Amino acid sequence: MTRPRSTTAPTEPTGAGTRTADGLDARLVVDRGAFRLDVALTAAPGDVVALLGPNGAGKTTALRALAGLVPLTDGHLRLDGVALDRTPPESRPVGVVFQDYLLFPHLTALDNVAFGPRCRGASKADARARAAAWLDRMGLADHAGAKPRRLSGGQAQRVALARALATHPRLLLLDEPLAALDARTRLEVRGRLRRHLAEFEAVAVLVTHDPLDAMVLADRLVVVEHGRVVQEGTPADVARRPRTDYVARLVGLNLYRGRADGPTVRLDAGPAVTTGEDLTGPAFVAFPPDAVTLYGERPAGSSARNLWRCEVVGLETHGDRIRADLTGELPLAADLTTVAAAELGLRPGAPVWAAVKATQTHAYPA
Incomplete structure (x- = not known):
């Protein structure tokens, strides 16, 4: 996802000298x-x-x-x-925003933000002017006189960010x-x-x-x-x-490693997976849990190129879906609706067949 980036440098609440930036x-x-x-x-x-x-x-x-x-x-x-x-x-x-914000409880929002510039040598008036400008930029001008205990979590986070940026x-x-x-x-x-x-x-x-x-x-x-x-x-x-x-768990994918020969990836630990790519050599193959279709019995006439006999290890709610954790020929996660899970009678220990179409997999060099 690409974040929008300003095409010009933003105007500082108070003057900041230009400098060569190398990062x-x-x-x-x-x-x-x-x-x-x-x-x-x-x-x-x-x-x-x-x-x-x-x-x-x-x-x-x-x-x-x-x-x-x-x-x-x-x-x-x-x-x-x-x-x-x-x-x-x-x-x-360097400016730091800590997880718990660490605002000074005895200081107002304005004085919390002014603390950094004061430590860097700014006069009290200049530091408070900078702090007021940053609080206004954060949409907190009306809370300048509030102490941290009177701020919401979101407001405290913005005060902490303003304090970090004020220097x-x-x-x-x-x-x-x-x-x-x-x-x-x-x-x-x-x-x-x-x-x-x-x-x-x-x-x-x-x-x-x-x-x-x-x-x-x-x-x-x-x-x-x-x-x-x-x-x-x-x-x-x-x-x-x-x-x-x-990383696969983080982004919600089933991930396996193996060796590719054309559209087939022979997994290091498990069966072969037919994919939509044509590769040779070490490769990863991945597919999302919602690409998996579960059956109570071996399906007849299924167009899926990949079919494995599995067993349900566990079930958990995952958003508005049910995620089934499966073991067997190929350990994997599968997402299905609550209705589908009930119709299949899913429970820990239940046998199922898991199918994935080749076009729903993604293979790439390891």
């Missing part, structure tokens, strides 16, 4: 006991990069290393061509910025955040567990597992061609 060039190597993070990140000014990965993958460690809160064991960190490896956190041109950072770090919001507020705030990031002229790095947040907010996804980058690309590329089980 982010980093190789983050951090040793923490038995865990080693080794992640390369590059981004041009205006880019939003989302770091995705399972718990313990190293995403937050990477973010803290960029902020200077965790020292590098090796590697480098350059921002706009300036090395920041040994620069203390408070001297880096004109060249790198904006967002640590699960929507995680503390309820579903309804999250939808509204995600849209606002998307617009603000589209106007941000420097580099933004977002850590999130939510694939929708990543797909909507980011220009590029970087997937980290066990401290290493396992896949990166545009949201569309990653969603269409997952390369690990984690």
Whole structure:
């Protein structure tokens, strides 16, 4: 998904000097006991990069290393061509929005936002003027005098974002910025955040567990597992061609690896799958759960080129559908309606036949 990007640099609430912008060039190597993070990140000014990965993958460690809160064991960190490896956190041109926002409870929204400019040497009057301009830009001018306890979750998130942006950072770090919001507020705030990031002229790095947040907010996804980058690309590329089980689950696809010979992919662990592509050599094959048709008995006359005998392991509600977790000749996930699940009498242990048409699969080089 392509985010709209301003064709001209946005007007700052207060004057910001022009500068040559080179963006982010980093190789983050951090040793923490038995865990080693080794992640390369590059981004041009205006880019939003989302770091995705399972718990313990190293995403937050990477973010803290960029902020200077965790020292590098090796590697480098350059921002706009300036090395920041040994620069203390408070001297880096970096803004951070923490997961819980960490607003000062005794300060008003205005003074929370003014705190950053004051720390950077601005006068009290100038800092408050900048803060007022940022709150107005965030649609919070009427809440300038409110303390955090009187703000909603969405309002607090915007105050935290304004505080991070008020120092004109060249790198904006967002640590699960929507995680503390309820579903309804999250939808509204995600849209606002998307617009603000589209106007941000420097580099933004977002850590999130939510694939929708990543797909909507980011220009590029970087997937980290066990401290290493396992896949990166545009949201569309990653969603269409997952390369690990984690990414496949994230985007909701069944994923297998094998060796292709024409339209047939012989899986490393399992049967052959007939696909719509013509490949040779190591390959992945993927298909969505809703491409799977289930039968109580072996179907006669089915046009599906792929048919496997399976057994139901578990069932769960998935949106307005039922997702069946299957094992057998080919372990897979299948989505079907509640009515179809009832008609098939699905339950753990029930035998089923699973069929997938070749045209509904997608094969690509491994």
